[in-house]
Amino acid sequence: MKHILIPTDFSSNANHAISYALNLFKCERTNFYFIHAYADEVYGPFHNVNNDTFEKEKQAIGKNCENELSKLVNEVKERTQNPLHHYEAITSFEWLVDAVNNFVNIKNIDLMIMGTKGKTASSSITFGSNTVQVFKYVKCPVLAIPDEYEYTQPKKILFPSNYMLPYKRRELKLLDTLSAQFKAQVHSLYISDFEDLSLRQLDNKKLLEECLPSAMLSFVMTAVENRAKAIMTYINENDMDLLVMVNSRHSFLEDMLYRSTIDEIGLTPTVPFLVMQNLPR
Template sequence: MKNILIPTDFSGNADHAISYALNLFKCERTNFYFIHAYADEVYGPFHNVDDTNFEKNKNSIENLTNSKLNELVTEISERTHNPKHVYEAVSSFESLVDAVNNFSNLKNIDLIIMGTKGKTDDARITFGSNTIQVFKYVQCPVLAIPDGIEYTQPKKIVFPTDYMVPYKRRELKLLDILAAQFKSQVHSLYISDFEDLSVRQLDNKKFLEESLPNARLSFVVTAVANRATAIMNYIQEHQINLLVMVNSRHSFLEDMLYRSTIDEIGLKPPVPFLVMQNLPR
């Protein structure tokens, strides 16, 4: 039984991510939890009000949240009729990151699935602020779904790596499960001007191979003109369906998330983006 958590702000982007998630796990026994964190909605416009008005507005937003979540669950249940799926609504008077982290630990969530953008839907950006915050601070795998893409089985997966980070079986298990389910090719993309690997890199590469026994794994080397450009080009040239990266200390992904923004670096994947966490949980 899979436990999947889907944050929603009731936007079109969130609805699109929900549809993708239901398709991805349509043949799997799955618990879907739809969560809306509403603390920012309460605190945002009411910083300087008395306790009575604060509680009144908090209760109003809480009731509206619960109503929307229940409508969402009812609509999905009536539309899908999938006996393998169980749906549950979750409202939380917390920030999004705290709500998702706490609930992930409480229910031992396997995967978080969300849209790349929220209500703002700014065409100039690839990932909204909420998605970036979840990438950075939630210690659970996160799958971000770009708006507008049609669901396609992840038959071709690209996994960029420099083989410098020692992986963990826990984080690679999800990738192996997906590869087994869809009989996927997993392209391990080494972005470097040098093909020779150090002893450390060779050990990590071997561990990767051993940890993905169900994947049709291939190892590819490409020049390092620009890592983001190399990834984007590979996705386009090989008709990749899913991009997978690991968020770990001193990694390319950490560099994007903490020292700059994904948009400034130029990584704008036109496919779902799975971020796995090599961080304590």
């Protein structure tokens, strides 16, 4: 039984991510949890009002969110009518990252699936601010779906790595499960000017092989010029269906998330982007 968490702000991009999630797990017994965190909807416009007005607006917004989420769940049920799927709606008067992390721990969530942008995000950016915050701080794997991407089975998966990270077996198990489900190829891309690996790198590479027994795993290498450019070139030249990266201390992804924006560095994937969290859980 899979436990999948899907945050929604009721935007078209969020609905697009829901459709992708339902297709991805259509043959799996799955609990889908739809969550809407609405603290910013209350604190934003009503931060300078008195307590009575604040509580009144908070209750009104919370009730409206519950109604919208209930309507969404009913629409999903009617559209899919999948006996393998169970749906639950959750509203939370918290910020998105806090609400998600609390629920991840309560329900032992396997994967979070979301859109890359929300209602207010500019069309010129790849990832909205909420998505970037989720990538940084949420303690479970996160799959972000570009709004223009039409669902296709992830049969070709790109996993860039420098083999310096001590992978978490639970995170790799998710990747192995997806690989088994779709008989997928996993291309482990090593971006370096040096072919020889250290003992640490060799151990982590071996762990990768051990934890992905169901994947058609291959190891490829490219020289360093610009890591983001190398990843995007590989995706485009090899028609990849999914990009997988690990967020950890001192990783390339962390460097992008904290030092600058993903868009400025040039990592703008047009395929779904799975971020696995090498963080305490």
